[in-house]
Structure formats: structure tokens, C-alpha cells
Amino acid sequence: MSIDYSEKIPNNVNLSEDRTLKRALEQWQPNYLHWWQDMGPEGSTDYDVYLRTAVSVDPQGWAQFGYVKMPEYRWGIFLNPGEKDRKIHFGDHKGEPVWQDVPGEHRANLRRIIVTQGDTEPASVEQQRHLGLTCPSQYDLRNLFQVNVEEGRHLWAMVYLLHKYFGRDGREEGEALLERRSGNQDNPRILQAFNEKTPDWLSFFMFTYFTDRDGKFQLCALAESSFDPLARTTKFMLTEEAHHMFVGESGVSRVIQRTCQVMNELKTDDPGKLRAAGVIDLLTIQRYLNFHFSVTIDLFGADESSNAATFYSSGLKGRFEEGKRTDDHQLRGLTYKVLHAEGDRLVEKDVPMPNALNEVLRDDYIRDSIGGVERWNKVIEKAGIPFRLRVPHKAFNRKIGSLAGIKVSPDGRAVHDHEWNMSVEQWLPTDEDRAFVASLMGRVIEPGKFANWIAPPAIGINRQPVDFEYVRFN
Numbered sequence: 001m002s003i004d005y006s007e008k009i010p011n012n013v014n015l016s017e018d019r020t021l022k023r024a025l026e027q028w029q030p031n032y033l034h035w036w037q038d039m040g041p042e043g044s045t046d047y048d049v050y051l052r053t054a055v056s057v058d059p060q061g062w063a064q065f066g067y068v069k070m071p072e073y074r075w076g077i078f079l080n081p082g083e084k085d086r087k088i089h090f091g092d093h094k095g096e097p098v099w100q101d102v103p104g105e106h107r108a109n110l111r112r113i114i115v116t117q118g119d120t121e122p123a124s125v126e127q128q129r130h131l132g133l134t135c136p137s138q139y140d141l142r143n144l145f146q147v148n149v150e151e152g153r154h155l156w157a158m159v160y161l162l163h164k165y166f167g168r169d170g171r172e173e174g175e176a177l178l179e180r181r182s183g184n185q186d187n188p189r190i191l192q193a194f195n196e197k198t199p200d201w202l203s204f205f206m207f208t209y210f211t212d213r214d215g216k217f218q219l220c221a222l223a224e225s226s227f228d229p230l231a232r233t234t235k236f237m238l239t240e241e242a243h244h245m246f247v248g249e250s251g252v253s254r255v256i257q258r259t260c261q262v263m264n265e266l267k268t269d270d271p272g273k274l275r276a277a278g279v280i281d282l283l284t285i286q287r288y289l290n291f292h293f294s295v296t297i298d299l300f301g302a303d304e305s306s307n308a309a310t311f312y313s314s315g316l317k318g319r320f321e322e323g324k325r326t327d328d329h330q331l332r333g334l335t336y337k338v339l340h341a342e343g344d345r346l347v348e349k350d351v352p353m354p355n356a357l358n359e360v361l362r363d364d365y366i367r368d369s370i371g372g373v374e375r376w377n378k379v380i381e382k383a384g385i386p387f388r389l390r391v392p393h394k395a396f397n398r399k400i401g402s403l404a405g406i407k408v409s410p411d412g413r414a415v416h417d418h419e420w421n422m423s424v425e426q427w428l429p430t431d432e433d434r435a436f437v438a439s440l441m442g443r444v445i446e447p448g449k450f451a452n453w454i455a456p457p458a459i460g461i462n463r464q465p466v467d468f469e470y471v472r473f474n
């Protein structure tokens, strides 16, 4: 399973033995690089960036660190090793051997799943394209670039599957993935959260905490797939994904730490005074949190979904940690409580479990994302400040599913339009909030220096010092 770096496209899938596939991917490669030049981090072409590159799929020591110019990053195709005699472990085909090829009857659905996942990867690079110009430090700039090159690699992972298993259709999808653009009116990215702007670093940290975590849950569900190449690909992507969520969690945590420090120095919780001192008040952080959380949980799709049921029963997409669950893995006769809107009331109803699997995954996600918010609260608590951040109610600000039909406050009360309109400025970031946060975004690139609104990290990357030269600007 070692990675062949002598090839134009580094890989551990014996690409050199499949000439047609190799040729197709080598034709896609310049188009990908063209996209990167066009839509990748602005003005970064000549930078030498201290990046990790995958050199193995062995969990012990899979990555190597060194200075790389991003357009020369070795994007490649890395799959986790196959499990011998792996069996399908959920759905109608449970107990049968996993598929090494795409069964004809599942072709359309699998293609759609892979394209939807693949589309998010370049989308986030596009969303984050301008952030390098306003980085709060070299350390943070390097982390942004690390996330960006790895999202690029995730695109490679999905395009490999499309090219290898979906013939001409797959190649066409591979091209379309480079043509859609985040936020573009005529040809937008597939999912709405990936068409939102990521205009400032607080948004970036919230995005990598909340939205990359959606990625984790989708990838975990696909890592259970009966289509073995998809399972093996997504398992390796998860190894890279962990760092993205770390960037988000530690980033928000450092913003909070700095705000609390200034609150204690000035002995105030007045947002106006804190803003004048150049830090982001906790209420604004709460509003950003409300926005990113609610937009992200929409990504799990409608609360009742016959597609979700089909994907599960046909073995395409499992549940989070399917293997650790103790039911029959076919969900016969099981139901799940789903919250939905009935007129202007929230009511729970029992839904057959297979049709509620989007909701099941969303609830798993919500449990996981609360963990980090609690860790942020520890920072506030340690500073002796009586304020706590809260994840909003899951019906708050929803645009997808039955909950989209009702207005609900962050604490879970159904409200009328009037109250919503009166209060929304306290619940979601206002133009003024965004303008204030934008006003803080100056570029800090001297090694070891940090913008005023964020605390330095406790330790550097790969045990390097915090004031290490993570980016050489040339």
C-alpha cells in the first residue's frame, strides 16, 4: 500500500497498470491546476508553505512536513488498505461480500452521492480564496493553506472514483466539478452552505468547526459503504479531516480567550467598549455560532427522506459508527422521533427509522458539535466570566425539511413573524457585526506576531515553535 511518488499523479492504486484511467486522469490534472490557479488561495503561487503531505496510509506516520509551493503540492490518490473478505454489514444485502465494482442498479445513486460529496471540496477552497490576504498570523495562514490543499486532494479522491467506475459519465462529472463556482448565480455549487461567503476569519473558524464536521459525518457514513473503493477512499479522507476541525475549534477558542482577557483587563462586558478595544464581543461570537450551526445542520437534508431509506437499504450509505450499533442493521420495525412543524407548533412524531436516517445523522452530528462548544465555555469559565455560549435549537433558522416552515427562537420557542423580525438582530450576525469583524481583519505576517483579536496558540505545528517561519513569501 505504499505510495508511488515517481508517477505524475502520486497514488497507491497501481495507476500505472491501468493505462486508460491514467491517461484520463492525466488529462484532468491540468484542468484541475488551472482551476487552482483561478480559484485557489489568492496571490499565493510563489509562497513556500510548511505543509504536510501524505506519504503513506499507515496511521502511524502517514504525513511528512516540508516547504512546498502550493501549485506543486503532490495531490494524489490514496485509499486505505482493503479489508480481507469484508462483508456488507447493513441493509438488504447484509452478509454478502462488498462490491469492488458498481452494481448497475445502484449506479445513478452512487454517482449522485460521490458528486455531491466531491462538489463540497473545491467549493470550500473557493469560499476561502481571499482569506490569506487578511490572516491574523503566519501560523493561521499556514493552517488555512493546509486545509485548502487537502480539500483539493479530497476532490481528487472523488474524481478518481468517478473516472475509474463511471466511464464517460464520470469523466463529464469530473469536468463539471471544476466548472461550478461557489456563490455563482448561473452555476452554483450543489449545497447551499457551500454557496455562502466565508468573508472573515471568525467565519472561517466557525466553518471549519461546524461545516467540516458535517464533512466528517458524511464521510463516516460513506466509510461504511458496500461499495468498497468508496469506503476505503473516505476512510483516508477522514484522517486529513481531523486537522480541519482542529483549526476551527482552536481558532474560535483563541478568539474567545483573547476577548475574555480584554474583558478582564477593562472590567467590562459592554460590546461597544470591547469593540473599541479591538476584540470580538461574546454576543457577536454567539450570533456567528448560531448562523454557522443552523446553516450546517441543513446539509443533512430533509428530516424524512425516502432517498435516505434507499441509500441505507441498498447498502450505499450507512449510519455513523454503524459497526458499533447493536440493532439488526436493517432497521426492521424501528421508528425514530422526528421533530416537525404542525402549523405554528413543534411536535414530535414517530417516523419509520429508514426514512429518518438524515435526522439520525443530524442528531449524531449535533451531539458531537456540542462537545467543542462546551470546551469553549471552559475558556470563558476559567476567565471567571459568567457567560456561556449555546448551540441553538435545531429548529432555529432552518431552510430545509419540515422545520423550514416555522420560525423558532434559538432557545426553541415557536415565534410569530413579528417577534422574529424584532429579535433576529440578536440571533444572527447583522451587517454591522460583519462590518465590525471585517474591520479587524488586517494582515499580520511577521513570525510570532498575532492580530489583536486572537490569542496565540499554545503550541506550533508539528512541534515547531509558535514563531516558526510557516510561510516564506519570496
Ligand SMILES: [Fe+2]
Binding pocket: 121, 150, 151, 154, 215, 241
Ligand atoms: Fe474535505
Ligand SMILES: [Fe+2]
Binding pocket: 151, 212, 215, 241, 244
Ligand atoms: Fe475539510
